[in-house]
Amino acid sequence: xxxxxxxxxxxxxxxxxxxxxxxxxxxxxxxxxxxxxxxxxxxxxxxxxxxxxxxxxxxxxxxxxxxxxxxxxxxxxxxxxxxxxxxxxxxxxxxxxxxxxxxxxxxxxxxxxxxxx
Amino acid sequence: xxxxxxxxxxxxxxxxxxxxxxxxxxxxxxxxxxxxxxxxxxxxxxxxxxxxxxxxxxxxxxxxxxxxxxxxxxxxxxxxxxxxxxxxxxxxxxxxxxxxxxxxxxxxxxxxxxxxxxxxxxxxxxxxxxxxxxxxxxxxxxxxxxxxxxxxxxxxxxxxxxxxxxxxxxxxxxxxxxxxxxxxxxxxxxxxxxxxxxxxxxxxxxxxxxxxxxxxxxxxxxxxxxxxxxxxxxxxxxxxxxxxxxxxxxxxxxxxxxxxxxxxxxxxxxxxxxxxxxxxxxxxxxxxxx
Ligand SMILES: [Cu+2]
Numbered sequence: 001x002x003x004x005x006x007x008x009x010x011x012x013x014x015x016x017x018x019x020x021x022x023x024x025x026x027x028x029x030x031x032x033x034x035x036x037x038x039x040x041x042x043x044x045x046x047x048x049x050x051x052x053x054x055x056x057x058x059x060x061x062x063x064x065x066x067x068x069x070x071x072x073x074x075x076x077x078x079x080x081x082x083x084x085x086x087x088x089x090x091x092x093x094x095x096x097x098x099x100x101x102x103x104x105x106x107x108x109x110x111x112x113x114x115x116x117x
Numbered sequence: 118x119x120x121x122x123x124x125x126x127x128x129x130x131x132x133x134x135x136x137x138x139x140x141x142x143x144x145x146x147x148x149x150x151x152x153x154x155x156x157x158x159x160x161x162x163x164x165x166x167x168x169x170x171x172x173x174x175x176x177x178x179x180x181x182x183x184x185x186x187x188x189x190x191x192x193x194x195x196x197x198x199x200x201x202x203x204x205x206x207x208x209x210x211x212x213x214x215x216x217x218x219x220x221x222x223x224x225x226x227x228x229x230x231x232x233x234x235x236x237x238x239x240x241x242x243x244x245x246x247x248x249x250x251x252x253x254x255x256x257x258x259x260x261x262x263x264x265x266x267x268x269x270x271x272x273x274x275x276x277x278x279x280x281x282x283x284x285x286x287x288x289x290x291x292x293x294x295x296x297x298x299x300x301x302x303x304x305x306x307x308x309x310x311x312x313x314x315x316x317x318x319x320x321x322x323x324x325x326x327x328x329x330x331x332x333x334x335x336x337x338x339x340x341x342x343x344x345x346x347x348x349x350x351x352x353x354x355x356x357x358x359x360x361x362x363x364x365x366x367x368x369x370x371x372x373x374x375x376x377x378x379x380x381x382x383x384x385x386x387x388x389x390x391x392x393x394x395x396x397x398x399x400x401x402x403x404x405x406x407x
Contacts, residue, residue, distance in 0.1 A: 064275065068312035069371075075275075095313040095371035101240030101274040104204040107315075110372055 027051035027085050034058040034065070034076050034098065037105030044096075046088050046115045053085040054096075063109070064100035073099060088115040153394035154261050157185050157192040157227075157402075160339030160389075161359030163237065164221075165214040166203040170362035170376040171386075177360050178221050180404045181388050186226045188402075192390065193260065195227050198339040198357060199271060199304030200235030201251070208246060211238075215250040231258070235304045235340065236271040244272035255282055257289055263393060264293060268303040270318040276305060277319040287327050300393070301328065301336040306356065308349050314373035316341055325349050335397065341367075342376075343385065344401065358387045358401065 032054050033040045039056075046052045056065050058076045066073035070086045088094075097110030159181065166174045173180075185195070202214040215238070222230060232251040239247045244254045254269035266289065270278050278286075293299065301307075307321035318324070328334050334352045342359035343366065363385025365374040377385070383404050392398040 066315070068317075093371045097313075097315060097372070099275065099315055099319075101236050101271075101276070103206050103241065106204075107373075112371055 027053040029053045029055055032056045034063040035060045036103050037109040039111040042111035044111065044113050046113055048088050048091055048115055048117050051085055051087045053083055056082045061102060062100055063098045063102055065096060066099040067094060067096045069094040075100065091115050091117045153392060154193045155390055155392040157195045158198055158337055158357050158389040158391060159195065159360060160198040160357040161200040161235065161342055161361055163200050163203040163361040164218045165205060166361050170379055172379060174361055177386065177404055181360055182224050184402050184404060185388060191227055194229035194231060195225060196231045196302060197233060198302055198337060199233045200237045200339065202238050204237040206241060208242065211246045215246060219250055231267065233267050233302060233304055234269060234271050239272040240274045263298045263300055265300045265302065268301060268324065270303055270305045270321065275319055278324055283323050286324060290327055290331065295330055296332050299331055299334045301334060303336065303338045305340045306338055306354060307336060308347060308354060311367045313371050325352065328352060357389045358385055360386055
């Protein structure tokens with residue numbers, strides 16, 4: 001509980017315009033599995049103003065998780081849970097993708113965040 | 118005179134060239150440039166690629182070599198700005214592809230060839246195989262009063278230049294006057310061209326910051342498989358077409374669309390002939406039909 005709050009606090013500083021939303025409820029969570037060369041699921045839904053935490057695990061090798069529109073990126077190391085919290089401030093579709101070159105198929109390794117009003 | 122040579126060549130080969138002229142080196146425009154020269158940029162040859170984006174993939178490089186060998190005035194040197202080979206996760210196959218590329222490139226009349234890795238060549242083994250076949254991944258050289266710097270933003274799988282290379286770049290630049298003519302060559306764009314398509318260099322902004330005090334800098338790169346021109350302040354960045362297949366034009370889509378369907382007229386493929394003088398002239402040389 002405490003840890004989750006801390007991560008949300010951290011992410012609010014860097015994610016697009018998350019500051020005012022901090023007082024809102026605890027982030028929703030979505031589990032995402034990374035493996036060569038997919039994220040599962042590869043389409044994630046979110047709501048404007050609602051914090052969302054990606055809980056990402058890799059089942060094969062080190063991948064990356066990058067969302068340029070939210071100013072976040074992290075390595076995803078097998079055997080560890082990587083948590084990334086974002087708070088969308090406007091509706092739209094936004095990319096997340098692997099930014100650690102992981103093999104022949106790396107360039108297709110990505111997904112879409114669909115933010116609804 | 119250069120102009121005539123080029124027209125002669127175009128007539129000879131029976132192809133149309135597209136030219137783009139830019140005021141490179143703006144600080145030097147008033148000065149007479151006695152030693153004009155030109156070089157040819159090959160990019161993204163992706164040897165080993167098999168797919169529908171280019172059914173002629175196996176022979177495209179050979180055809181382009183015929184084109185360049187047919188130039189009326191041979192280039193001073195030739196540059197390959199990365200992705201010489203297409204990714205394979207098999208280290209033996211990676212070396213076999215590099216060996217084959219070296220053999221094919223041996224057919225170029227011009228023997229002064231400068232190589233650079235792309236992420237397909239180098240990101241899975243941090244440039245280990247690449248170095249065995251093509252040498253250093255970053256280096257400098259001089260040509261007719263122009264200082265060339267080849268940067269490696271691909272051997273790090275996270276697309277970083279890294280602190281060591283940035284320190285090396287800073288030390289190299291310190292040896293130059295702020296009005297020296299500098300050409301930077303790299304694989305990925307140093308600026309944020311399209312971050313959601315991963316068309317960036319993680320720490321490219323740091324390299325641009327180091328280059329900013331220099332008045333006459335131009336950057337040539339590849340990676341995006343299309344012609345593209347962009348300014349960061351006074352620094353011009355020019356992307357070259359790929360020899361293998363074109364990529365989608367940057368647009369608002371959050372994810373990069375697949376390459377456009379194969380075009381039998383080979384639209385989007387080519388090599389680039391760059392003349393450096395008072396201004397810079399690019400002539401896009403389509404892959405020969407020979
Ligand atoms: Cu990956």
